[in-house]
Amino acid sequence: MKIGIIGLPYSGKTTVFNALTGATAKIGGFGAPGGKPHVSVVKVPDMRIEILAKMFEPEKVAYADLTFMDVSLPKGEATEREKDTLQSIKNVDAIAHVIRLFENGKPPTTKSDIQNIDSELMLSDLTVIESRLDKIEKQIRLGKGKGLDDEKRILEKCKACLESENPIRTLHLSEGESKILRGFQLVSSKPMLLILNTGEELIGKEIQDPDIKTYLAQPNTAVFQICGKIEMEIAQLEEKEAHLFLKELGIQEPGLNRLIRASYDLLGLISFFTVGDDEVRAWTTRKGAKAVHAAGVIHSDIEKGFIRAEVIGYEDLIKCGSLTEGRNRGLLRLEGKEYEVRDGDIINFRFNV
Ligand SMILES: Nc1nc2c(ncn2[C@@H]2O[C@H](COP(=O)(O)OP(=O)(O)OP(=O)(O)O)[C@@H](O)[C@H]2O)c(=O)[nH]1
Numbered sequence: 001m002k003i004g005i006i007g008l009p010y011s012g013k014t015t016v017f018n019a020l021t022g023a024t025a026k027i028g029g030f031g032a033p034g035g036k037p038h039v040s041v042v043k044v045p046d047m048r049i050e051i052l053a054k055m056f057e058p059e060k061v062a063y064a065d066l067t068f069m070d071v072s073l074p075k076g077e078a079t080e081r082e083k084d085t086l087q088s089i090k091n092v093d094a095i096a097h098v099i100r101l102f103e104n105g106k107p108p109t110t111k112s113d114i115q116n117i118d119s120e121l122m123l124s125d126l127t128v129i130e131s132r133l134d135k136i137e138k139q140i141r142l143g144k145g146k147g148l149d150d151e152k153r154i155l156e157k158c159k160a161c162l163e164s165e166n167p168i169r170t171l172h173l174s175e176g177e178s179k180i181l182r183g184f185q186l187v188s189s190k191p192m193l194l195i196l197n198t199g200e201e202l203i204g205k206e207i208q209d210p211d212i213k214t215y216l217a218q219p220n221t222a223v224f225q226i227c228g229k230i231e232m233e234i235a236q237l238e239e240k241e242a243h244l245f246l247k248e249l250g251i252q253e254p255g256l257n258r259l260i261r262a263s264y265d266l267l268g269l270i271s272f273f274t275v276g277d278d279e280v281r282a283w284t285t286r287k288g289a290k291a292v293h294a295a296g297v298i299h300s301d302i303e304k305g306f307i308r309a310e311v312i313g314y315e316d317l318i319k320c321g322s323l324t325e326g327r328n329r330g331l332l333r334l335e336g337k338e339y340e341v342r343d344g345d346i347i348n349f350r351f352n353v
């Protein structure tokens with residue numbers, strides 16, 4: 001999974017990026033050298049993996065991972081920077097928009113910052129959609145419009161949404177409609193995590209801002225609060241020291257852990273596990289995914305050759321202490337293709353290639 005961090009200049013994108021990933025990218029100096037976004041891959045912390053590793057003592061332990069991309073771009077023409085930013089986030093799964101809530105001589109301008117970035121995203125999508133609709137109409141005039149009806153209808157629906165100044169993520173789309181739109185990589189259709197980057201004085205206090213509340217009521221939108229500056233400093237300490245520091249400041253959990261939960265919720269993701277002497281591993285899939293699709297997360301051959309899934313819930317396995325005991329108690333059971341995977345399921349896929 002990939003999350004693109006965007007925001008206005010000096011909102012603290014790189015600071016937040018460093019806080020979340022432990023990277024040491026340069027602050028106040030735009031992007032990485034060469035004009036590329038900063039990229040960092042972090043493992044998704046999960047206590048369950050650690051406990052399963054104790055039970056199975058595997059050769060290898062693999063966590064799910066998450067890629068962050070900080071799209072702080074080099075100084076240049078404002079329009080060029082915008083274009084590059086939009087290009088960079090076309091293939092992310094979610095957008096994290098960093099908003100300055102700390103004072104930097106000027107008080108925060110939350111509402112206009114949110115609107116500013118959203119307008120950019122919407123304008124970019126509108127251009128893509130209008131250009132495609134023009135082409136479709138031309139095809140229709142030439143009598144070659146067969147099979148383009150669905151695409152035209154859904155693009156018109158998106159266009160109307162954008163023209164009423166709502167991002168596409170606020171539309172309720174069917175599975176089929178989403179599929180048609182996927183190829184366009186529309187940036188305002190991506191789930192949005194608003195990152196409220198606060199000053200130290202707001203650590204542990206929930207921000208009460210009516211503009212943020214209104215925004216939050218939209219579908220596919222979530223809010224996450226962090227004091228980027230402090231958490232960046234903490235992320236650069238040794239683990240033990242970091243714990244002490246967090247405690248002292250009254251921060252319950254490092255930003256990364258909280259952010260991961262927020263993004264899993266926002267994206268409707270769950271984890272399932274595969275276990276064995278060779279490897280204990282976490283995988284990510286969507287809430288509501290069927291066993292056969294979860295198999296496809298591991299390998300397309302397992303999806304194609306799916307026979308059955310042997311499943312036990314995480315809590316059940318812990319209660320039983322082993323797979324054998326789980327089987328004896330009937331908690332480790334066989335499920336078919338249509339079984340809906342639950343968060344924490346431990347699965348062994350039986351398949352045929
Ligand atoms: N007080 C305070 N200052 C912060 C915080 N986060 C960032 N800053 C300061 O804001 C300035 C810009 O931070 P960056 O992280 O470089 O911001 P950016 O959004 O990546 O900036 P560009 O890449 O240049 O667009 C720096 O001077 C930071 O020290 C914060 O939480 N509190």
Ligand SMILES: [Mg+2]
Pocket residue numbers: 013014015026027028029030031072073
């Ligand atoms: Mg930056």
